[in-house]
Amino acid sequence: MKSSFIGPARPDARAEPRGRWARFLGSAALASLGLQPGCSAQQAPAPVGSASSRSADPAVARPQVAKPAAPLPPEPKPPPSLKPELRQPWLYPLASDHGIREDKGGRGGFLAPRTHGKHNGLDLLAPIGTELRAPCNGSAKSSVSRSFGKWVKVVCPIPAEIAASRSAYASIFFSHLDSSRIDEKKDVRRGERLGTVGKSGNASGSSIAPHVHVEIVVHDTEARAMEERHSGRDQSSTGAAKRIAAALEEQCLAPNGFSAKDHSLTRARRLDPFVVLSCLSDEKPDLAAPKGSLASASVAWSKQYSAKTFDVDLGREPAKP
Numbered sequence: 001m002k003s004s005f006i007g008p009a010r011p012d013a014r015a016e017p018r019g020r021w022a023r024f025l026g027s028a029a030l031a032s033l034g035l036q037p038g039c040s041a042q043q044a045p046a047p048v049g050s051a052s053s054r055s056a057d058p059a060v061a062r063p064q065v066a067k068p069a070a071p072l073p074p075e076p077k078p079p080p081s082l083k084p085e086l087r088q089p090w091l092y093p094l095a096s097d098h099g100i101r102e103d104k105g106g107r108g109g110f111l112a113p114r115t116h117g118k119h120n121g122l123d124l125l126a127p128i129g130t131e132l133r134a135p136c137n138g139s140a141k142s143s144v145s146r147s148f149g150k151w152v153k154v155v156c157p158i159p160a161e162i163a164a165s166r167s168a169y170a171s172i173f174f175s176h177l178d179s180s181r182i183d184e185k186k187d188v189r190r191g192e193r194l195g196t197v198g199k200s201g202n203a204s205g206s207s208i209a210p211h212v213h214v215e216i217v218v219h220d221t222e223a224r225a226m227e228e229r230h231s232g233r234d235q236s237s238t239g240a241a242k243r244i245a246a247a248l249e250e251q252c253l254a255p256n257g258f259s260a261k262d263h264s265l266t267r268a269r270r271l272d273p274f275v276v277l278s279c280l281s282d283e284k285p286d287l288a289a290p291k292g293s294l295a296s297a298s299v300a301w302s303k304q305y306s307a308k309t310f311d312v313d314l315g316r317e318p319a320k321p
Contacts, residue, residue, distance in 0.1 A: 128196070134188040139188070
């Protein structure tokens with residue numbers, strides 16, 4: 001290792017030993033100086049602080065001033081995590097998954113074209129009699145209408161980590177049911193049976209495969225969510241729907257590279273049900289081809305959605321606590 005100090009300076013030549021002078025001066029010169037040949041004279045000490053004194057002393061070693069090191073380049077920032085970070089407190093409403101309904105009666109994807117405009121919900125293909133489960137804790141009520149047939153609606157609070165400090169409530173609407181277990185407004189628990197899949201209402205035609213029509217509308221209060229009629233003519237928006245859509249984008253869609261291939265994920269106060277259920281529901285059943293006549297009416301999720309961190313046909317893995 002090289003020393004970081006400078007070594008002693010060379011002594012001044014004028015301070016060399018007295019014997020050197022004897023070689024240059026003759027005996028007479030030495031005698032005149034009061035010296036005998038062969039004898040060495042003692043040199044009188046130089047006054048302190050004189051040039052002679054300073055030159056005779058070895059130079060004091062001084063530390064070498066090191067050049068300042070070049071600043072290290074900043075460490076590169078790690079790439080954004082693509083792992084799903086959002087908790088999944090809801091439940092997928094069906095125990096089996098046969099994808100999106102698409103048959104001679106029309107396409108069942110969110111915002112699919114309709115004679116009256118666009119499809120406001122999502123049609124989950126399933127055999128008649130398939131159990132429908134409450135996706136979250138909330139309040140439920142049911143009724144019957146000409147177009148929707150038998151229907152059940154569950155109103156749940158949006159999880160606080162998404163709604164943040166402002167409340168928001170989802171009206172989750174299931175229609176075309178074969179049966180309903182909800183006779184009057186009541187509180188329901190996550191996973192509680194609501195009814196069964198069917199073909200009631202305007203889904204009763206022979207060209208339409210059995211399915212459950214799902215809509216998710218977001219409101220600021222529970223009362224407004226409970227009053228939601230899910231009318232296709234009403235395309236008004238709400239502040240809560242905009243906030244929740246932005247929060248899902250930040251906390252679920254962007255981190256997972258999750259998106260729809262050919263349609264928007266919102267329509268006014270409505271959110272794409274597959275996106276909401278994929279972000280908030282744990283253990284979505286794997287997509288499986290239906291048997292019999294339903295096989296030709298099934299469209300895989302991967303035809304309309306894509307994600308970087310999970311297979312949309314299989315669903316997200318439950319987030320670790």
